[in-house]
Amino acid sequence: MLDTAMVLAAGRGKRMRPLTDTTPKPLLPVCGRPLLAWHLHKLANAGFRRVVVNGAWLPEQIEAFLQACTLDLEIIFSPEPPGGLETAGGIVQALAWLGDEPFAVINGDVFSEYDYARFQPPQGLAHLVLVPSPAHNSDGDFGLEAGRVTPQGPWTFSGLSVLSPKLFRGVAPGFRPLAPLLREAMAQGTVTGEVFEGLWSDVGTPERLHALEKTLGCA
Secondary structure: OOOEEEEEOOOOOHHHOOHHHOOOHHHOEEOOEEHHHHHHHHHHHOOOOEEEEEEOOOHHHHHHHHHOOOOOOEEEEEEOOOOOOHHHHHHHHHHHHHOOOOEEEEEOOEEEOOOHHHOOOOOOOEEEEEEEOOHHHOOOOEEEEOOEEEEEEEEEEEEEEEEOHHHHOOOOOOOOOOHHHHHHHHHOOOEEEEEOOOOEEEOOOHHHHHHHHHHHOOO
């Protein structure tokens, strides 16, 4: 059972403009509730106790939203410099709050019906939730063979994962994406995965946001 998670909320959301010119992408509403609120409610309902949320674009809005949250969660805001630190860089900056045990990592701009109570400590350095590849990523990100994730294949990374802090051992602070670290771990056979075929959306454009709301019956 996990009790700590990080929601990555520092991206600029350029493809979502003009909506993100004045609102951070994780605060854009889906059926009247900000994306970030969907994640926080799911984490609280799954029994998580601590959540770290980072922010770089309009971070004061994210911090104010978190301060107003009344869920039974310890919520820590991790501000980043303008432009952000990318995925791995943001996690490295937050490691002191995330602790010594594995933690869930959730991209703040995805929506899914994946049950966060299913998150479990990985057998290796990471466990990734994969989904069938959507039209905008038809070539996929990774493969899956006997429960191990491979560097190429038909599945798309959902933005949901469980990571061990050991994955970041020796990684210097600063701007750094997560994918190269994951691919190094895959080469060592230390990344497991699963496929989730339920409702999932990478809410990356206004069109995808509208399509998601139509699927949920609120548009």
